[in-house]
Amino acid sequence: MVTFPGSLDDTDAARAVRYAGAEPVPLWHADRDLRGIDAAILPGGFSYGDYLRCGAIARYSPVMSSLVPAARKGLPVLGICNGFQVLCEAHLLPGALTRNARLKFIHVDVRLTVAGAGTPWTRDYATGQELIIPVKNGEGAYVADDATLDALERDGAVIARYADGAPNGSARDIAGIRNEAGNVVGLMPHPEHAIDPLTGPSADGLGFFTSAVREFAGARV
Amino acid sequence: MSRVIVDVMLKPEIHDPQGDAVLSASRRLGFGTITSVRQGKIFELEIDGPADDAALAAARELAAELLANPVIEEFTLRSAE
Numbered sequence: 001m002v003t004f005p006g007s008l009d010d011t012d013a014a015r016a017v018r019y020a021g022a023e024p025v026p027l028w029h030a031d032r033d034l035r036g037i038d039a040a041i042l043p044g045g046f047s048y049g050d051y052l053r054c055g056a057i058a059r060y061s062p063v064m065s066s067l068v069p070a071a072r073k074g075l076p077v078l079g080i081c082n083g084f085q086v087l088c089e090a091h092l093l094p095g096a097l098t099r100n101a102r103l104k105f106i107h108v109d110v111r112l113t114v115a116g117a118g119t120p121w122t123r124d125y126a127t128g129q130e131l132i133i134p135v136k137n138g139e140g141a142y143v144a145d146d147a148t149l150d151a152l153e154r155d156g157a158v159i160a161r162y163a164d165g166a167p168n169g170s171a172r173d174i175a176g177i178r179n180e181a182g183n184v185v186g187l188m189p190h191p192e193h194a195i196d197p198l199t200g201p202s203a204d205g206l207g208f209f210t211s212a213v214r215e216f217a218g219a220r221v
Numbered sequence: 222m223s224r225v226i227v228d229v230m231l232k233p234e235i236h237d238p239q240g241d242a243v244l245s246a247s248r249r250l251g252f253g254t255i256t257s258v259r260q261g262k263i264f265e266l267e268i269d270g271p272a273d274d275a276a277l278a279a280a281r282e283l284a285a286e287l288l289a290n291p292v293i294e295e296f297t298l299r300s301a302e
Contacts, residue, residue: 096292
Protein backbone atom coordinates (compact mmCIF):
# COMPACT_ATOMS: atom_id res chain seq x y z
CA MET A 1 0.00 0.00 0.00
CA VAL A 2 1.79 3.05 -1.24
CA THR A 3 1.20 6.38 0.47
CA PHE A 4 2.21 9.55 -1.33
CA PRO A 5 1.94 12.95 0.33
CA GLY A 6 -1.70 13.74 -0.46
CA SER A 7 -2.94 10.16 -0.71
CA LEU A 8 -6.37 9.88 0.89
CA ASP A 9 -7.70 6.39 0.42
CA ASP A 10 -4.75 4.32 1.60
CA THR A 11 -6.47 3.59 4.94
CA ASP A 12 -9.63 2.29 3.27
CA ALA A 13 -7.60 0.30 0.75
CA ALA A 14 -5.50 -1.23 3.54
CA ARG A 15 -8.75 -2.17 5.29
CA ALA A 16 -9.96 -3.81 2.08
CA VAL A 17 -6.72 -5.81 1.91
CA ARG A 18 -7.32 -6.99 5.49
CA TYR A 19 -10.95 -7.87 4.67
CA ALA A 20 -9.60 -9.98 1.82
CA GLY A 21 -7.40 -11.88 4.26
CA ALA A 22 -3.99 -10.39 3.49
CA GLU A 23 -1.60 -8.16 5.36
CA PRO A 24 -1.27 -4.60 4.05
CA VAL A 25 2.36 -3.44 4.00
CA PRO A 26 2.72 0.34 4.19
CA LEU A 27 5.16 1.86 1.69
CA TRP A 28 6.02 5.55 1.99
CA HIS A 29 6.68 7.54 -1.18
CA ALA A 30 10.34 7.97 -0.16
CA ASP A 31 10.89 4.19 0.22
CA ARG A 32 12.88 2.46 -2.46
CA ASP A 33 12.64 -0.89 -0.68
CA LEU A 34 9.44 -2.72 -1.64
CA ARG A 35 9.72 -4.89 1.51
CA GLY A 36 8.94 -8.18 -0.18
CA ILE A 37 5.37 -7.34 -1.18
CA ASP A 38 3.37 -9.75 -3.38
CA ALA A 39 1.29 -6.96 -4.96
CA ALA A 40 1.04 -3.19 -4.82
CA ILE A 41 -1.88 -0.80 -4.58
CA LEU A 42 -1.61 2.87 -5.50
CA PRO A 43 -4.51 4.50 -3.69
CA GLY A 44 -6.73 7.44 -4.52
CA GLY A 45 -6.16 10.99 -3.40
CA PHE A 46 -4.22 13.98 -4.62
CA SER A 47 -0.57 12.92 -4.63
CA TYR A 48 1.76 15.92 -4.32
CA GLY A 49 -1.31 18.16 -4.49
CA ASP A 50 -1.95 17.08 -8.11
CA TYR A 51 0.62 19.73 -9.04
CA LEU A 52 1.61 19.87 -12.73
CA ARG A 53 -0.80 17.06 -13.70
CA CYS A 54 -2.50 14.40 -11.58
CA GLY A 55 0.09 11.73 -10.87
CA ALA A 56 2.90 13.49 -12.75
CA ILE A 57 5.09 14.19 -9.71
CA ALA A 58 4.30 10.88 -8.01
CA ARG A 59 5.62 9.09 -11.05
CA TYR A 60 9.13 10.29 -10.19
CA SER A 61 8.97 9.46 -6.48
CA PRO A 62 11.58 7.06 -5.05
CA VAL A 63 9.01 4.32 -4.46
CA MET A 64 7.96 4.45 -8.11
CA SER A 65 11.57 4.06 -9.22
CA SER A 66 11.39 0.58 -7.65
CA LEU A 67 7.74 -0.15 -8.48
CA VAL A 68 7.89 0.59 -12.20
CA PRO A 69 10.58 -2.02 -12.98
CA ALA A 70 8.85 -4.51 -10.63
CA ALA A 71 5.56 -3.98 -12.45
CA ARG A 72 7.27 -4.49 -15.80
CA LYS A 73 8.57 -7.81 -14.44
CA GLY A 74 5.05 -8.91 -13.48
CA LEU A 75 4.32 -7.60 -9.96
CA PRO A 76 0.53 -7.14 -9.75
CA VAL A 77 -0.25 -3.44 -9.33
CA LEU A 78 -3.70 -1.92 -8.88
CA GLY A 79 -4.02 1.84 -9.27
CA ILE A 80 -7.27 3.32 -8.01
CA CYS A 81 -8.31 6.82 -9.12
CA ASN A 82 -5.18 8.91 -8.47
CA GLY A 83 -3.26 5.62 -8.57
CA PHE A 84 -4.66 5.03 -12.09
CA GLN A 85 -3.43 8.51 -13.03
CA VAL A 86 0.04 7.67 -11.65
CA LEU A 87 0.15 4.43 -13.68
CA CYS A 88 -0.74 6.33 -16.87
CA GLU A 89 1.87 9.00 -16.16
CA ALA A 90 4.42 6.23 -15.56
CA HIS A 91 3.46 4.72 -18.95
CA LEU A 92 2.60 1.42 -17.29
CA LEU A 93 -0.86 1.92 -18.79
CA PRO A 94 -1.72 3.67 -22.06
CA GLY A 95 -3.72 6.88 -22.32
CA ALA A 96 -4.34 9.58 -19.74
CA LEU A 97 -7.00 10.88 -17.37
CA THR A 98 -8.19 14.41 -18.03
CA ARG A 99 -10.63 16.85 -16.50
CA ASN A 100 -14.24 15.73 -16.28
CA ALA A 101 -16.36 16.76 -19.24
CA ARG A 102 -18.48 19.17 -17.23
CA LEU A 103 -15.70 20.27 -14.85
CA LYS A 104 -17.60 19.06 -11.80
CA PHE A 105 -16.00 16.90 -9.15
CA ILE A 106 -18.21 13.81 -9.28
CA HIS A 107 -18.99 11.73 -6.22
CA VAL A 108 -21.68 9.15 -6.88
CA ASP A 109 -22.31 5.41 -6.67
CA VAL A 110 -22.10 4.03 -10.20
CA ARG A 111 -23.07 0.79 -11.88
CA LEU A 112 -20.07 -0.89 -13.48
CA THR A 113 -19.98 -3.79 -15.87
CA VAL A 114 -16.96 -6.07 -15.54
CA ALA A 115 -15.52 -6.37 -19.03
CA GLY A 116 -12.32 -8.29 -18.35
CA ALA A 117 -12.33 -10.89 -15.58
CA GLY A 118 -9.00 -12.45 -16.46
CA THR A 119 -6.51 -10.36 -14.45
CA PRO A 120 -4.99 -11.03 -11.02
CA TRP A 121 -7.26 -8.24 -9.78
CA THR A 122 -10.53 -9.38 -11.38
CA ARG A 123 -10.50 -13.18 -11.24
CA ASP A 124 -13.25 -13.31 -8.62
CA TYR A 125 -15.66 -11.60 -11.02
CA ALA A 126 -17.43 -12.90 -14.08
CA THR A 127 -17.28 -10.94 -17.31
CA GLY A 128 -20.60 -9.12 -17.64
CA GLN A 129 -21.16 -8.98 -13.87
CA GLU A 130 -22.56 -5.69 -12.59
CA LEU A 131 -21.05 -3.92 -9.57
CA ILE A 132 -22.17 -0.89 -7.57
CA ILE A 133 -19.07 1.08 -6.60
CA PRO A 134 -18.53 4.76 -5.74
CA VAL A 135 -16.69 7.02 -8.15
CA LYS A 136 -15.23 10.33 -6.96
CA ASN A 137 -12.95 12.35 -9.14
CA GLY A 138 -12.37 15.67 -10.83
CA GLU A 139 -10.00 14.37 -13.50
CA GLY A 140 -11.47 11.02 -14.39
CA ALA A 141 -12.16 11.27 -18.10
CA TYR A 142 -10.10 8.55 -19.76
CA VAL A 143 -8.63 9.62 -23.09
CA ALA A 144 -6.39 7.95 -25.64
CA ASP A 145 -6.12 8.16 -29.40
CA ASP A 146 -8.46 6.01 -31.47
CA ALA A 147 -5.72 3.53 -32.38
CA THR A 148 -4.96 2.95 -28.69
CA LEU A 149 -8.66 2.64 -27.83
CA ASP A 150 -9.17 0.17 -30.68
CA ALA A 151 -6.17 -1.85 -29.47
CA LEU A 152 -7.53 -1.90 -25.90
CA GLU A 153 -10.89 -3.20 -27.16
CA ARG A 154 -9.29 -5.74 -29.47
CA ASP A 155 -7.03 -7.12 -26.73
CA GLY A 156 -9.83 -7.23 -24.15
CA ALA A 157 -7.85 -4.78 -22.04
CA VAL A 158 -10.89 -2.79 -20.91
CA ILE A 159 -11.67 -4.41 -17.56
CA ALA A 160 -14.68 -2.33 -16.50
CA ARG A 161 -17.12 0.11 -18.08
CA TYR A 162 -19.69 2.53 -16.71
CA ALA A 163 -22.96 0.65 -17.28
CA ASP A 164 -25.09 3.80 -17.49
CA GLY A 165 -22.69 5.95 -19.50
CA ALA A 166 -19.54 7.62 -18.20
CA PRO A 167 -20.38 10.37 -15.69
CA ASN A 168 -17.08 12.10 -16.48
CA GLY A 169 -16.80 11.92 -20.27
CA SER A 170 -14.52 8.86 -20.38
CA ALA A 171 -13.87 7.57 -23.89
CA ARG A 172 -16.05 4.56 -24.69
CA ASP A 173 -17.37 4.53 -21.09
CA ILE A 174 -14.06 3.11 -19.89
CA ALA A 175 -13.78 2.86 -16.09
CA GLY A 176 -10.73 0.62 -15.90
CA ILE A 177 -8.05 -0.98 -18.07
CA ARG A 178 -5.21 -3.45 -17.78
CA ASN A 179 -1.78 -3.57 -19.38
CA GLU A 180 -0.84 -6.11 -22.03
CA ALA A 181 0.47 -8.64 -19.52
CA GLY A 182 -2.61 -8.18 -17.31
CA ASN A 183 -0.73 -7.59 -14.04
CA VAL A 184 -1.20 -3.81 -14.01
CA VAL A 185 -4.77 -2.57 -13.62
CA GLY A 186 -6.05 0.99 -13.36
CA LEU A 187 -9.54 1.75 -12.13
CA MET A 188 -11.23 5.13 -11.69
CA PRO A 189 -14.02 4.04 -9.30
CA HIS A 190 -13.16 3.08 -5.72
CA PRO A 191 -13.70 -0.62 -4.89
CA GLU A 192 -12.11 -0.07 -1.45
CA HIS A 193 -15.14 2.03 -0.47
CA ALA A 194 -17.52 -0.82 -1.32
CA ILE A 195 -16.36 -3.80 0.72
CA ASP A 196 -18.99 -3.85 3.47
CA PRO A 197 -22.66 -2.77 3.30
CA LEU A 198 -22.13 -1.10 6.69
CA THR A 199 -19.75 1.50 5.25
CA GLY A 200 -20.45 1.50 1.53
CA PRO A 201 -23.20 1.04 -1.04
CA SER A 202 -22.36 -2.67 -1.44
CA ALA A 203 -19.62 -5.22 -0.90
CA ASP A 204 -19.11 -5.48 -4.66
CA GLY A 205 -15.61 -4.00 -4.56
CA LEU A 206 -14.11 -6.66 -2.33
CA GLY A 207 -13.59 -8.98 -5.30
CA PHE A 208 -10.68 -6.90 -6.58
CA PHE A 209 -8.82 -7.56 -3.35
CA THR A 210 -9.82 -11.21 -2.86
CA SER A 211 -8.81 -11.85 -6.48
CA ALA A 212 -5.28 -10.67 -5.76
CA VAL A 213 -5.08 -12.54 -2.46
CA ARG A 214 -6.23 -15.76 -4.10
CA GLU A 215 -3.61 -15.27 -6.76
CA PHE A 216 -0.94 -15.69 -4.07
CA ALA A 217 -2.65 -17.78 -1.44
CA GLY A 218 -3.76 -20.35 -3.99
CA ALA A 219 -7.04 -20.73 -2.16
CA ARG A 220 -10.35 -18.95 -2.27
CA VAL A 221 -10.77 -16.55 0.61
CA MET B 222 21.83 33.39 -16.96
CA SER B 223 19.19 32.92 -19.63
CA ARG B 224 15.55 32.04 -19.80
CA VAL B 225 13.66 29.48 -21.82
CA ILE B 226 9.88 29.52 -22.07
CA VAL B 227 7.95 26.30 -22.55
CA ASP B 228 4.33 26.57 -23.70
CA VAL B 229 2.21 23.48 -23.09
CA MET B 230 -1.19 23.11 -24.77
CA LEU B 231 -3.68 20.28 -24.90
CA LYS B 232 -3.63 18.60 -28.31
CA PRO B 233 -6.36 20.02 -30.56
CA GLU B 234 -8.34 16.75 -30.45
CA ILE B 235 -8.43 16.68 -26.62
CA HIS B 236 -11.56 18.23 -25.15
CA ASP B 237 -10.74 21.25 -22.96
CA PRO B 238 -13.66 21.79 -20.55
CA GLN B 239 -11.75 24.57 -18.74
CA GLY B 240 -11.40 26.51 -21.97
CA ASP B 241 -15.10 25.95 -22.67
CA ALA B 242 -15.98 27.33 -19.23
CA VAL B 243 -13.85 30.43 -19.85
CA LEU B 244 -15.53 30.84 -23.25
CA SER B 245 -19.02 30.72 -21.77
CA ALA B 246 -17.99 33.23 -19.07
CA SER B 247 -16.53 35.55 -21.72
CA ARG B 248 -19.84 35.38 -23.62
CA ARG B 249 -21.72 36.32 -20.45
CA LEU B 250 -19.40 39.30 -20.14
CA GLY B 251 -20.38 40.42 -23.62
CA PHE B 252 -17.29 39.36 -25.57
CA GLY B 253 -19.41 38.00 -28.37
CA THR B 254 -16.67 37.88 -31.01
CA ILE B 255 -14.56 35.33 -29.14
CA THR B 256 -15.47 31.93 -30.56
CA SER B 257 -13.03 29.56 -28.86
CA VAL B 258 -10.80 29.43 -25.76
CA ARG B 259 -8.09 26.82 -25.12
CA GLN B 260 -6.29 26.87 -21.78
CA GLY B 261 -2.62 25.90 -21.51
CA LYS B 262 0.40 26.31 -19.26
CA ILE B 263 3.59 28.37 -19.46
CA PHE B 264 6.82 27.31 -17.76
CA GLU B 265 9.66 29.82 -17.37
CA LEU B 266 12.98 28.02 -16.97
CA GLU B 267 15.98 29.98 -15.71
CA ILE B 268 19.19 28.46 -16.97
CA ASP B 269 22.70 28.80 -15.63
CA GLY B 270 24.61 29.96 -18.72
CA PRO B 271 23.52 30.90 -22.24
CA ALA B 272 20.47 29.45 -23.99
CA ASP B 273 22.69 27.59 -26.44
CA ASP B 274 21.87 24.40 -28.32
CA ALA B 275 22.82 22.21 -25.36
CA ALA B 276 20.65 24.21 -22.95
CA LEU B 277 17.71 24.13 -25.36
CA ALA B 278 18.14 20.40 -25.87
CA ALA B 279 18.06 19.88 -22.10
CA ALA B 280 14.96 22.05 -21.79
CA ARG B 281 13.32 20.10 -24.60
CA GLU B 282 14.11 16.83 -22.84
CA LEU B 283 12.58 18.14 -19.60
CA ALA B 284 9.48 19.32 -21.44
CA ALA B 285 8.99 15.95 -23.13
CA GLU B 286 9.70 13.98 -19.96
CA LEU B 287 7.94 15.99 -17.27
CA LEU B 288 6.35 19.32 -18.23
CA ALA B 289 4.05 17.90 -20.89
CA ASN B 290 2.28 14.56 -21.15
CA PRO B 291 2.76 13.59 -24.81
CA VAL B 292 -0.42 11.50 -24.71
CA ILE B 293 -2.63 14.57 -24.38
CA GLU B 294 -0.38 17.63 -24.71
CA GLU B 295 2.09 19.27 -27.07
CA PHE B 296 4.71 21.88 -26.26
CA THR B 297 6.79 24.57 -27.91
CA LEU B 298 10.08 26.03 -26.71
CA ARG B 299 11.41 29.55 -27.08
CA SER B 300 14.31 31.38 -25.55
CA ALA B 301 13.57 34.72 -23.89
CA GLU B 302 15.92 37.78 -23.79
